[in-house]
Amino acid sequence: MLTAIIFLPVFGIVAMLFVPAGKAELIKKTALGSSLLTFLVSVPLFFKFNSNTAEMQFVEKVAWIEPFGVSYHVGIDGISLFLVLLTTFLTFICTLASWNVTKRIKEYMIAMLILETGMIGVFVSLDLLLFYVFWEVMLIPMYLIIGIWGGPRRIYAAVKFFIYTMAGSVLMLVGILTLVYTQYKATGIVTFNLLEHFKGDIPVNIQWWLFVAFGLAFAVKVPMFPFHTWLPDAHVEAPTAGSVLLAGVLLKMGTYGFIRFCLPLCPYASYNAASVMCTLAVIGIIYGALMALVQTDIKKLVAYSSVSHLGFIVLGIFAFNVEGIKGGVIQMVNHGLSTGCLFLLVGMIYERRHTRTISDYGGLVHQVPVYAGFFLIAVFSSMALPGLNGFIGEFLILAGVFRSIPIFGAFAIIGVLLGAWYLLWTYQRMMLKDIKHPENRMLEDLNPRELAVLLPMVVFIVWIGVYSKPFLSRMDASVENLVTIIEQGLREEKPDEAPSSIRELLKEERKERP
């Protein structure tokens, strides 16, 4: 079933190759059809998912490179389930949102579908090498999407994106090989099976190296504070669908990587690096928010808000308790929806007015009320208004952070306030007051296709905000299992060296849980 989901987009591509490049409408319909089909096939994952177990589900395993113990090994748990669904959902939305692309439409749609295969593959891989392969595969289509269909500085942005991500990921390859051959020396078996590596305990000094090698790759992708400079460039230059997928899915690979690899593989190093990671996360939150405040370009503003929001997710993950991590996972989905929605809205108004400068707008609520309404929902969702999805995520993250490391929670609250400030201020400047520029009087409101793009997003934004139980209950077992793995790892790895406060903290947590 997972294999079908991964490779359905590839079949779409094969089908598209037989369509002559001139028939744009047919190409778009084929792409839309295959992304819709992929989404529909992925929906049953949600309903068939057994939320009582932390085991990997829907597992498929076939030997791939036998001499190295590499296998095609896929499966999902309560953490990756939502990211797979987010990916298939957003890709479908993005193909629908790309209807107005005219330049080399066939190549564009092919790139989108390859990207989808790569993204799903990253989230379902349970084999280290397979993960790395998908991780790299999705670089090329994204690079092309930015570089061919992007804005004026697209080449610079595309190359910067590629080089930054590549630099991080090749170190991850060294990390993967080090992990595999360290375990080989201990056990005598060469295997790239991630689940096997969870069982083995890795020496503390190796854990540190692994944490740095993996962490760097993920930190670039998230992006965390000093590694974030590629993001504004890439976001601003990418076409709308590229921005949506970049913010919605690609950034999540970084945070997902922390949860899937860094924490369970090197619990000792992760726990001891938590203060550094949280500091960087908090810097990211506040720095991103402050940068967003001063932007004049709406797309850049949304890009910097991503830096800020992703800081929250990292903070939640490194709180090392169930609430924080659950909040982090649900916030990954939320950020994909709310920021995706904002990028889509920015793209729609840009197609009409061909400017992204905030001061060129103003008073849009009078001219395009439906558009302004959707914008308001996206803004509220992004600033975590109760009743919408963002609130659930941010609340859980803050609850987790205040329980383990309150000082960072205090700083994060500042980020929340700044977030409300720049988002509401932007809304005020663009939508409220009077129409200053006569060009804005010519704007047309959303057409049915654009409504079809936005409505599903809003449905999920409200659904998660109002009734999040179906989502949260599915990740319970997996997240609790992750926390247990970390606890065990901390106890096994030189229990005397672990500060006593950590152990007390962990004991407390276990008492509180029924």
Next chain:
Amino acid sequence: MMNQQVTLELIEPPEIDLAVLWHVLILTGTGLVIVVVDLFYPKKRLMAYIALVGVVAAGLASMAMAKFGDGSYAFYDTIVSDNFSLFFSVIFCLGTALTILISVNYAEREAINYSEYYVLLIFATVGMIVMASASDLITVFLGLELMSIALYVLAGINRASSKSAESSLKYFLLGAFATCFLLYGIAFVYGAVGSTNLNEVASAIREDRLNSSGMLYMGVGLITIGLGFKVASVPFHMWTPDVYEGAPTSVTAFMSVGPKAAGFAAFFRVYLIGFSELSEETVTLIWILAALSMTVGSLGALLQENIKRMLGYSSIAHVGYVLVALVAANEMASPAVLYYMLTYCFMNIGLFAVVIALSRKGEESPFIKGYAGLAVRHPVLAFVMSLFLFSLAGIPPLAGFMAKFYVFSAAISAGYVWLTVIAVVNSVIGVYVYLRITVLMYMTEPEGESPPLPLSPFTLTALVVAVMGTLYLGIFPSRILELARNSGLF
């Protein structure tokens, strides 16, 4: 006493076991047939066909020998036909076959379609096979000379081009110099050990039967210089960009794969068999060569405007990656180089095939900016070219990634993490180098007119084979990895 024994042995009728040389015999025969047929038959295309058939037959013979042979030594232990040498023979034959395919039209266009062109390609291949099968330093020298002399002539075969002549002369002078180093080194080793046979050298070092250890080290150093020159590792790489630029493009394609692989075959066998006991002393030397080659190669490639020079520097960087496997020197090292050179053969000759297909008569130094907007003009060629470029850059799931993965696995399992870090950092620089071309092809508008481009069936075949190889070795590497693993030196 010693002398007496030697004389007695010489009197015995020499054992000649031609079964270990089937591939060499087929190739030599093909070369001679072409020379003779050329006297009676004026059409040069026939020579290409004969050469192609001969090379493919030799490749098949190598495979058959690997399957049914028993890895025997012959000619007084100077030649060995084990899986390692046979795997390399298959790579050489493949490289030569692809070169012939991309040469046919190019040679006709550039008026270098002498029958000697094909004869020299074949004799160079014979030299390479001898190098890979050599279990004696003298045989290494013999193969190397046979290969090099053919290459000196090939580099200068375009008589109408002064650049070609310059490149040939440069290659010849520096190459002759490097060969002297090699020979001098062999003499020193003989002086220290009393034998040039690699197994003898190894056992002499193991049992500490040395006349002088200083002489041995001197010999090892000089041999490293000689072989380092042939594979173009830094600091013996200076000739590469110039020769690559000046030689006819098809010859450059040939030089970048086969002779390089042959150099590595000799390098690995001499080091891993002959000098295996010295590994603690030599590892630093190779470590430095590897790190320098990777770094200078990828940084040098950044600055080039001419695609042939750029590929010259990029090949230097790839030499560095292969030498990483030699540093590792464990059971994964020699399979890794086999796999690497096989993938390199597909992707590099494939890339040159595209360069040739896009070049025009007399335009012997194609500039990188000429590829602007290729994706609009020739979408298929642009796609194929980016496939090879991404493979060279080591992006999965293409063959180049698997090759690098194998080499890095070897290095990390032997504990050389820092060298691997240097290697991956250089791959990132390499990525930038290769991305530059894809940026031009896909993200800029074409300049000037775009003439229709007839792809000859020969070039097309070469491209199809190269693309299939690049994809197959990247996505389904299992089978060939297993073969490579069974073909290791130990």
